Amino acid sequence: VxxxxxxxxxxxxxxxxxxPTGPAHFIHRCFLTTGPKPGxxxxxxxxxxxxxxxxxxxxxxxGVWWYVYSEKQQMAQRQRIEQLKKVALGQGNFCLTDHTGRxxxxxxxxxxxxxxxxxxxxxxxxxPEELEKLSAVVAALDKDPALPRVQPxxxxxxxVRDDVAAVGKYVKDFHPRLIGLTxxxxxxxEAGRDYRVYASAGPKDEDGDYIVDHTxxxxxxxxxxxxxxxxxxxxxxxxxxxxxxxxxxxxxSCV
Amino acid sequence: xxxxxxxxxKACWGARDDLWKCLDEHKxxxxxxxxxxxxxxxxxxxxxxxxxxxxxxxxxxxxxxxTEGFTPAEGxxxxx
Numbered sequence: 001v002x003x004x005x006x007x008x009x010x011x012x013x014x015x016x017x018x019x020p021t022g023p024a025h026f027i028h029r030c031f032l033t034t035g036p037k038p039g040x041x042x043x044x045x046x047x048x049x050x051x052x053x054x055x056x057x058x059x060x061x062x063g064v065w066w067y068v069y070s071e072k073q074q075m076a077q078r079q080r081i082e083q084l085k086k087v088a089l090g091q092g093n094f095c096l097t098d099h100t101g102r103x104x105x106x107x108x109x110x111x112x113x114x115x116x117x118x119x120x121x122x123x124x125x126x127x128p129e130e131l132e133k134l135s136a137v138v139a140a141l142d143k144d145p146a147l148p149r150v151q152p153x154x155x156x157x158x159x160v161r162d163d164v165a166a167v168g169k170y171v172k173d174f175h176p177r178l179i180g181l182t183x184x185x186x187x188x189x190e191a192g193r194d195y196r197v198y199a200s201a202g203p204k205d206e207d208g209d210y211i212v213d214h215t216x217x218x219x220x221x222x223x224x225x226x227x228x229x230x231x232x233x234x235x236x237x238x239x240x241x242x243x244x245x246x247x248x249x250x251x252x253s254c255v
Numbered sequence: 256x257x258x259x260x261x262x263x264x265k266a267c268w269g270a271r272d273d274l275w276k277c278l279d280e281h282k283x284x285x286x287x288x289x290x291x292x293x294x295x296x297x298x299x300x301x302x303x304x305x306x307x308x309x310x311x312x313x314x315x316x317x318x319x320x321x322t323e324g325f326t327p328a329e330g331x332x333x334x335x
Binding site: 122124125128166173205208209 | 256258261299302
């Protein structure tokens with residue numbers, strides 16, 4: 001059996017190599033580098049220019065980054081608008097009658113920010129609560145003169161009972177600018193369909209009263225009539241106001 | 256039939272809250288809350304009375320789900 005182990009000979013060879021007698025060399029070099037510098041002043045100046053160059057370069061880099069970032073943001077904004085235009089929501093043009101008996105269609109509200117809510121006047125708790133929230137949001141946004149005005153709209157999902165008079169009486173309980181809209185069953189259905197609103201009347205009791213189960217979202221529509229966002233019941237008054245503010249700002253910055 | 260106005264709605268909600276508070280305090284025993292129940296029925300349209308009764312059940316169920324969590328029923332045992 002042959003084992004391959006380093007032979008004692010190689011060891012002895014390694015240890016036989018003479019150590020470099022270095023210390024003298026080291027000392028010599030050290031003296032060279034720590035010796036008195038003739039251009040100390042120019043080195044300081046160099047540091048200053050180096051710092052300036054770094055700063056200018058850094059600022060330039062940040063500028064470029066900022067430019068790319070804002071371009072990207074605007075691009076995302078444009079893409080979102082394009083996507084929203086493709087979303088089959090709120091693309092139609094509803095034709096309804098307001099609570100004063102005037103015929104209104106969606107185009108009448110172009111140029112205004114619109115908050116849209118679907119409900120019915122016999123609604124036990126959710127609609128009044130949501131309409132109160134919506135009114136509070138409009139009132140909060142009204143306080144900021146820099147922001148454009150928001151037009152709140154209420155569309156009934158129960159046109160059989162909610163005629164012009166009933167809607168007129170109902171909207172008085174909420175924001176003074178709230179416009180109530182009703183129409184024929186077909187018109188109301190058409191308006192609801194446009195916003196994918198589900199509405200289904202429940203069984204009637206002895207006195208003919210019934211409850212309509214329906215979608216309880218608040219829709220935000222921009223001045224171009226484009227659906228931008230929606231808010232469910234979990235969203236507080238503050239959250240909705242903040243969201244609308246941001247939507248308004250992003251549009252203003254786009255112009 | 257006209258819809259309740261703002262004052263009528265508030266009266267109904269007040270009666271509902273009183274009844275619910277009573278039911279909460281008496282662990283859903285209807286006996287001690289009979290007067291509140293009568294007041295509630297007098298203040299709200301019949302349809303709303305039914306609606307709020309269901310709503311209370313739903314809210315209680317929701318609350319239970321949130322505090323105690325959901326334990327899924329044991330399905331058919333799988334052969335191991």
